[in-house]
Amino acid sequence: MDAGNTGISGGCQTAKLLMDEYVQLVRHVASIRAQIMTALQHEEPTDGLERLVHTAERTKQHAKDAFLTHVQKHGCLLTPLRSSLTD
Numbered sequence: 001m002d003a004g005n006t007g008i009s010g011g012c013q014t015a016k017l018l019m020d021e022y023v024q025l026v027r028h029v030a031s032i033r034a035q036i037m038t039a040l041q042h043e044e045p046t047d048g049l050e051r052l053v054h055t056a057e058r059t060k061q062h063a064k065d066a067f068l069t070h071v072q073k074h075g076c077l078l079t080p081l082r083s084s085l086t087d
């Protein structure tokens with residue numbers, strides 16, 4: 001499959017992309033949660049936001065699964081990635 005990617009400049013690009021995507025979704029969920037908190041403080045309805053956070057949570061879970069599945073199959077678990085992050 002995509003084995004052989006690991007030598008490319010500072011680790012597995014696929015793992016890095018999947019990780020970036022996951023991190024972005026974590027931030028996305030956090031920002032919706034912050035909006036819910038603000039709405040609650042202003043006693044505004046949160047139904048729409050609750051639905052939004054639900055969908056975002058599911059997408060986030062899928063991204064996490066995709067990342068974990070990739071590193072398990074590919075065997076590229078973050079060692080090269082971590083060293084590329086400290087550059």
Ligand SMILES: [Zn+2]
Pocket residue numbers: 005012013014015070071074075076
């Ligand atoms: Zn990989």
